[in-house]
Every structure is written in C-alpha cells, then in structure tokens.
Amino acid sequence: MSEHLDHQFEGADLRHGNAGMSAAEVDRWFAREILPLEQALMQYLQHNWRNRGDVTDLRQDIYIQVYQAAQAGLPDRPKQFLFATARNLLINRVRHAQVVPIDPVPDLEALNIADDEPGADRALIAREELRRLQAALDHLPPRCREVVVLARIEGCSGREITQRLGISEATVSEHLNKGMRILANILYGELPSGEKSP
Amino acid sequence: MSAIEIEAQAADWLQRRHVWSWTHEDQEKLDAWLGENIAHRVAYVRLEAAWGRAETLADMRPASRRLPQLASGFIFLRSVAATLLAVALVIGAIYVLSPVSREQTFATALGGRETVILADDSRIELNTDTVVRADMGLARRSVVLDKGEAYFQIKHDADHPFEVKAGNYRVIDLGTKFVVRRDGDRIEVALVEGSARVDAPEGSGRRSVTLAPGEIAVATANDFAISKRLPQALATELGWRRGMLIFKHTTLAEAANTFNRYNRRKLVVGDAAVAKLTINGTFRIDDVDAFTRLVREVFDVNVKSADGNITISK
Numbered sequence: 001m002s003e004h005l006d007h008q009f010e011g012a013d014l015r016h017g018n019a020g021m022s023a024a025e026v027d028r029w030f031a032r033e034i035l036p037l038e039q040a041l042m043q044y045l046q047h048n049w050r051n052r053g054d055v056t057d058l059r060q061d062i063y064i065q066v067y068q069a070a071q072a073g074l075p076d077r078p079k080q081f082l083f084a085t086a087r088n089l090l091i092n093r094v095r096h097a098q099v100v101p102i103d104p105v106p107d108l109e110a111l112n113i114a115d116d117e118p119g120a121d122r123a124l125i126a127r128e129e130l131r132r133l134q135a136a137l138d139h140l141p142p143r144c145r146e147v148v149v150l151a152r153i154e155g156c157s158g159r160e161i162t163q164r165l166g167i168s169e170a171t172v173s174e175h176l177n178k179g180m181r182i183l184a185n186i187l188y189g190e191l192p193s194g195e196k197s198p
Numbered sequence: 199m200s201a202i203e204i205e206a207q208a209a210d211w212l213q214r215r216h217v218w219s220w221t222h223e224d225q226e227k228l229d230a231w232l233g234e235n236i237a238h239r240v241a242y243v244r245l246e247a248a249w250g251r252a253e254t255l256a257d258m259r260p261a262s263r264r265l266p267q268l269a270s271g272f273i274f275l276r277s278v279a280a281t282l283l284a285v286a287l288v289i290g291a292i293y294v295l296s297p298v299s300r301e302q303t304f305a306t307a308l309g310g311r312e313t314v315i316l317a318d319d320s321r322i323e324l325n326t327d328t329v330v331r332a333d334m335g336l337a338r339r340s341v342v343l344d345k346g347e348a349y350f351q352i353k354h355d356a357d358h359p360f361e362v363k364a365g366n367y368r369v370i371d372l373g374t375k376f377v378v379r380r381d382g383d384r385i386e387v388a389l390v391e392g393s394a395r396v397d398a399p400e401g402s403g404r405r406s407v408t409l410a411p412g413e414i415a416v417a418t419a420n421d422f423a424i425s426k427r428l429p430q431a432l433a434t435e436l437g438w439r440r441g442m443l444i445f446k447h448t449t450l451a452e453a454a455n456t457f458n459r460y461n462r463r464k465l466v467v468g469d470a471a472v473a474k475l476t477i478n479g480t481f482r483i484d485d486v487d488a489f490t491r492l493v494r495e496v497f498d499v500n501v502k503s504a505d506g507n508i509t510i511s512k
Binding site: 176 | 200210253
C-alpha cells in the first residue's frame with residue numbers, strides 16, 4: 001500500500017496538464033472530491049498523531065497543500081492524493097519534531113473508504129443525506145439551531161430573524177457563526193455520536 | 199493564526215454574506231480576504247459547502263397545507279392518485295424523510311399564455327413555451343422556472359418567503375411584481391414593483407443583488423450584470439401579458455426573433471441590410487401577417503412564404 005501511494009504522490013502524471021484552473025473550478029472540485037473524505041482524514045490523523053490538539057491545524061495544512069496542487073492541475077485520484085499528502089506532511093512533522101509516530105502508513109482499507117461511490121441507489125443516498133443533515137441539526141444548541149433553521153431552511157434574512165426571535169443582530173451573527181462551524185464539522189469531519197462509520 | 203481562528207473569520211464572512219445586506223464593497227473585501235492566503239480560501243469553501251448541503255433540509259418540511267386552486271385552462275400534469283398517495287403518506291408521518299413531491303407543473307405550448315392563481319392568491323402568468331413547477335410548502339413557497347418566461351405577482355408573507363429558481367439562480371421575493379425569463383443558461387430578472395433579491399449560485403464568486411423597480415439582472419455563463427430601464431420600456435417588454443408585442447426602435451432581426459418565440463411559422467430575415475432596419479408598432483402576438491404586411495409597405499422589401507417560413511429580403 002505504501003509503495004503504491006508513494007508512486008501516486010511523486011508521479012507527475014497524477015494531474016491534468018492544463019495548468020491554471022480558475023478559482024471557482026478548484027473550489028468546486030475541493031468541495032466535491034476532498035471534503036467528503038474529511039471524516040476519514042480526521043480518523044487517520046487522530047490515529048497517527050499523538051497530540052489531538054494539533055489535528056485541526058494539521059488538517060488545515062494538508063488542505064492548503066492539496067488546494068495549492070489543484071490550482072496547477074486537478075489530481076486524477078483525489079483520495080490517493082489527499083492521503084499521500086497527509087502522510088508526507090506527517091512524516092515531515094515527525095522529522096522536525098523528533099517524535100516517533102505510531103503508524104505513519106495510511107491503511108485505506110482499514111479506514112473503510114470505498115474506492116467507488118456506492119452504486120445506483122440514489123434514493124438511498126438522498127435519504128441518508130437527509131438523515132445525516134437532520135442529525136447534524138439536532139447537534140446544534142437549541143437557540144443556535146433555531147437561528148440556523150430560520151436562515152437556512154426558511155430563507156429568512158438576518159433582520160427577519162432579529163424580529164422573529166427578539167434578539168440583536170450581533171446575537172444572530174454569533175449563532176450563525178457557531179452553527180455554520182458545527183454543521184461543517186459534523187457533516188464533514190466528525191461522526192455524530194451513536195453513528196457507525198460508513 | 200490557528201485553523202480554528204481562521205475558521206471563525208470565514209464563518210463570519212459567510213453569515214454576513216448570507217443573511218445581511220451585502221454590497222459590492224463587501225464582496226471586494228471578502229475577495230481580498232480570500233486572496234490573502236489559501237488557508238482563508240479553504241476554510242471558507244469548506245463552510246460554504248456544508249452550508250449549501252444543509253439547504254437540502256428545506257425539502258424535509260411537512261407537506262403543504264395550502265393546495266393550489268385550479269385556474270382556467272392550465273395544464274395539470276400530476277395524477278389525482280399520486281396526490282392522494284402523497285397526502286396519505288404525509289398523514290402517516292409529519293416529517294417525511296424520503297422527499298415526497300408535492301410539486302405541481304404548469305406549462306404552455308408555443309404561442310400559449312396562461313394565468314395560474316396559487317392558493318395564497320399569488321399569480322403567475324406564463325408566457326409562450328414555458329414550464330414552471332410550484333411547490334407551496336409550509337416553510338417556503340418555491341417555484342422553479344424550467345424554461346420560458348413568467349410574470350409573478352406575489353402576495354408577500356414574511357413568514358413564508360416566496361422564491362423562484364431559474365437555473366442556479368434564485369429570486370427571493372420581498373413583496374413584489376417581477377418577471378423571470380430563462381433561455382438555457384441565460385437568465386433575466388426584471389423587477390416591476392416592490393423589491394426582490396437575486397442570489398447567484400454558491401461558489402460562483404458572484405454576489406447577491408437586491409433589485410429596485412426598473413432594474414434588470416441578466417446572468418449568462420460569462421456575466422452577471424444589472425441594468426436600469428425606464429418604467430415604459432419595461433411595460434413595453436411586458437406587452438405579451440395582454441397578448442401584444444410592442445416594438446420601439448426595434449431592429450427587424452430582433453422583431454423577427456420575438457415573433458418566432460410565439461409562432462410556428464418562422465420569420466427569416468434574408469440579408470444584413472434588412473436586419474438593421476428599425477420599426478415601431480404594436481402587433482398581436484399571433485398576427486405575423488399584419489407585421490409582414492406593414493414591413494413590406496414601409497420598407498419596400500420582398501416577403502415570401504415557403505415551407506411554413508416567411509422570408510424578408512431586399
């Protein structure tokens with residue numbers, strides 16, 4: 001597995017030749033291909049890095065490298081590219097920090113990342129997505145959830161929310177700021193409690 | 199700066215952009231912040247993608263209490279059986295996890311024109327060759343314009359925003375009369391009265407705009423621009439609502455294109471010199487002959503009918 005990944009990482013033919021992707025193209029690619037792997041990436045980082053407190057910063061640095069690479073040309077195999085980047089970054093950190101990691105080799109099979117998206121049953125995927133979204137909403141603190149529901153689901157403006165809930169603009173902003181971050185963490189990074197890995 | 203701090207900044211930009219007034223300068227400041235370094239950009243893209251996914255939840259709300267009334271002459275594509283099934287399912291479970299469609303489709307053929315009155319007394323006037331789907335939900339009233347052109351006269355209700363989706367664009371009614379036209383990727387929103395917000399697709403880098411009366415937002419694959427029209431000019435463009443086409447300093451090429459939107463017999467302008475001639479006048483939408491008669495008399499051009507088409511040339 002590690003040999004395969006090294007090859008993938010170092011091979012220049014990994015990316016499309018057309019340099020200079022537009023920012024919007026790279027953004028879409030990143031959201032479509034990389035973000036859905038975040039949960040597996042977080043598991044990988046938590047498993048292979050002793051200090052849990054570093055994991056969010058490590059994830060950011062990995063994302064920066066992947067995004068930067070994609071600006072020059074989109075990698076053909078996003079999953080391999082992401083984990084090869086993660087692995088190399090951890091190895092570099094280990095060298096600098098003089099810490100011996102537990103297991104620096106990403107074992108994609110153990111992480112249960114399917115090579116292909118589950119096949120034809122799109123209705124099932126849609127239902128699963130709704131269930132997941134509902135679970136994510138349920139994880140928000142009550143007031144924060146209320147504000148998020150008004151803004152995102154009912155399409156209210158900030159001003160309408162202040163009127164309906166009788167709270168200040170600053171409070172609406174705070175709730176949304178928090179809600180957006182929790183949603184992203186639950187939808188991409190964390191396993192909602194009581195839920196098994198996919 | 200730590201990843202957490204950057205994420206908090208990104209969330210602040212995102213919530214400001216989504217629910218508060220958003221100006222051109224705000225967008226420039228956001229663009230500058232995103233351009234500062236890739237950590238900013240990645241954090242923003244991540245939050246925006248999650249926020250976009252959460253929108254799917256809007257489809258989970260309970261089914262409609264408000265059943266649309268039937269207006270004269272519209273085409274009702276859904277079967278009664280499917281409606282009954284949907285109602286039965288909704289009674290069984292208030293929150294229906296698998297989205298049960300409560301959509302109704304209204305359509306016009308080439309040259310057709312229909313008025314649909316929705317349960318909340320909002321009106322939609324469909325122009326020629328148009329398809330709209332209406333979903334009158336509890337939380338939100340939503341209409342999708344699949345193709346063509348429609349004039350909306352919306353009963354404002356702050357508790358139940360009315361939105362019109364055309365392609366990836368979204369018009370949010372803030373108490374309004376407006377017209378939306380969709381021709382493939384080209385989307386045009388003209389505000390007649392009141393106020394409406396046009397949301398560009400997420401991740402497109404284009405900002406949301408709030409239109410004032412007389413303003414027209416035009417989105418194409420390459421551009422998203424606002425222009426201003428005089429009220430008369432707007433009224434002229436809406437002549438179709440009365441079954442009329444009104445031309446003011448319109449080139450023959452444009453006039454021919456306009457007639458061709460409504461009629462099976464197509465006008466073909468034979469050469470460039472003729473195409474540039476301009477006309478004024480009011481015509482019935484289906485009276486191509488009156489138009490060609492006038493053109494022949496005024497400009498001394500040849501008009502030939504063949505194969506169901508009408509060719510105008512020198």
